[in-house]
Amino acid sequence: MTQVTHSSDVIVIGGGPAGATASALIAQAGYEVSLLEAQTFPRFHVGESLIPAVNLTLDRLGVLDQMDGHGFPSKHGVQFYSPKGAGRPFYFSEATDPRMHQTWQVLRSDFDSMLLDKAVENGVTTFMGTRALEARRDGDRITGIRATNGHDEKLTFDAPVVIDASGQNGVVARRLGRRTGVPDLENLAVFAHYRDARLDDGIDAGSTLIFRLEAKSWLWFIPLPGVVSVGLVAPSKTIWSYGDEPESVLDAAIGACPHLMERLDEASRTTDVHVARDFSYVAQQEGGEGWLLAGDALGFIDPVYSSGLFLAVYSAELAADAVDDAFKAGGPPRFESYAASYRSAWDRFLSIVRAFYTEGFHFGPLAKDADGRQGLVDILTGDVGTPSADRVARAISATLGG
Numbered sequence: 001m002t003q004v005t006h007s008s009d010v011i012v013i014g015g016g017p018a019g020a021t022a023s024a025l026i027a028q029a030g031y032e033v034s035l036l037e038a039q040t041f042p043r044f045h046v047g048e049s050l051i052p053a054v055n056l057t058l059d060r061l062g063v064l065d066q067m068d069g070h071g072f073p074s075k076h077g078v079q080f081y082s083p084k085g086a087g088r089p090f091y092f093s094e095a096t097d098p099r100m101h102q103t104w105q106v107l108r109s110d111f112d113s114m115l116l117d118k119a120v121e122n123g124v125t126t127f128m129g130t131r132a133l134e135a136r137r138d139g140d141r142i143t144g145i146r147a148t149n150g151h152d153e154k155l156t157f158d159a160p161v162v163i164d165a166s167g168q169n170g171v172v173a174r175r176l177g178r179r180t181g182v183p184d185l186e187n188l189a190v191f192a193h194y195r196d197a198r199l200d201d202g203i204d205a206g207s208t209l210i211f212r213l214e215a216k217s218w219l220w221f222i223p224l225p226g227v228v229s230v231g232l233v234a235p236s237k238t239i240w241s242y243g244d245e246p247e248s249v250l251d252a253a254i255g256a257c258p259h260l261m262e263r264l265d266e267a268s269r270t271t272d273v274h275v276a277r278d279f280s281y282v283a284q285q286e287g288g289e290g291w292l293l294a295g296d297a298l299g300f301i302d303p304v305y306s307s308g309l310f311l312a313v314y315s316a317e318l319a320a321d322a323v324d325d326a327f328k329a330g331g332p333p334r335f336e337s338y339a340a341s342y343r344s345a346w347d348r349f350l351s352i353v354r355a356f357y358t359e360g361f362h363f364g365p366l367a368k369d370a371d372g373r374q375g376l377v378d379i380l381t382g383d384v385g386t387p388s389a390d391r392v393a394r395a396i397s398a399t400l401g402g
């Protein structure tokens, strides 16, 4: 077996949105980056609905024009259905920040490739089909990665900084991040794409629709180019009460939701029914000497508010800036506390996710008040730190006793 060693300033594990964003920005700042991605792109991935705060990162990456021209459905809002019927839609045009008045629904195969292409354009060296196996360490310091590409080669990658952006896998995160789960948010999702679904008209055609099925289970409806994505989220302990197989689970859940059913009565499924783990968690340690975590490797929250991609690219931006700062400062690169503002955003989303799953909690009274509605819209866009968002979060915490 031959030994091959690659050296660079930074290694990024994972070419999803977090890894592509972090590596593109670090390369743009003038550093050499090696990105290891286990799969070959384009590849399928769950997580298709953006929230508008992602636009700020897309702008910084210089891909907003590409997003505009790609043919992704424009997403102007989100609407929640209870078993009794539709709630008043939340439109992003009501958001405080005018840069966040609209965003997109994306096919992840296309979106993730677009971001990774940007990283390559900025000078990142990508190693596709290359799986990171474990970190190389010198005491507490990470000095590189051992990897495999399935060929007869022992691959080692050396760099003073390693970013783990390997998603829920968390190659480094699981070893060093002290990942902590959120009790009661241990869900599974089953989902598929359908064609010929019935969409709303005008700007509502691209909205995400959320249908509550029971207190702890709900369905998503996300319009995509030519198809819609439909998925069920339910507790891992009870989801199989809907059926024995993913297909029968999804069919039964859709059948139990008349408001969704009427949109799908002429639709047919175009993909297999996939299953994904949807357990919320966050790493207690976000980095150390020579390493840091970004995206789902750092934390993950149940997708009812489509916060995942925002948190992923936001943490990637923070990671990229922290790496640049560390190199400029000289000395050993340390990253024990680079993600404080990510944690604030994560906490804020967690509080409204908890509210969603709390029996008897209703957003209606909050949304009736103008400032309350403003706060909810701001949080739903990802602009989680506005004064109205602060007041709403405090009101929710007071009600939940948190």
Ligand SMILES: Cc1cc2nc3c(=O)[nH]c(=O)nc-3n(C[C@H](O)[C@H](O)[C@H](O)COP(=O)(O)OP(=O)(O)OC[C@H]3O[C@@H](n4cnc5c(N)ncnc54)[C@H](O)[C@@H]3O)c2cc1C
Pocket (backbone or CB within 6 Å): 013, 014, 015, 016, 017, 018, 019, 036, 037, 038, 039, 045, 046, 047, 048, 049, 050, 051, 130, 131, 132, 133, 165, 166, 167, 168, 169, 170, 171, 189, 276, 277, 278, 294, 295, 296, 297, 303, 306, 307, 308, 309, 310, 312
């Ligand atoms: C059911 C469900 C629904 C969701 N819906 C939404 C939604 O509507 N909107 C939203 O914003 N978010 C949603 N999300 C969350 C969203 O999918 C994630 O937050 C997002 O993909 C995180 O990006 P990432 O780059 O951190 O990780 P990923 O996108 O998972 O990318 C990680 C990459 O690392 C690679 N990798 C893994 N291990 C290794 C290894 N050992 N070596 C090399 N490469 C490796 C993988 O192949 C992958 O390409 C949803 C998640 C779930 C589970």
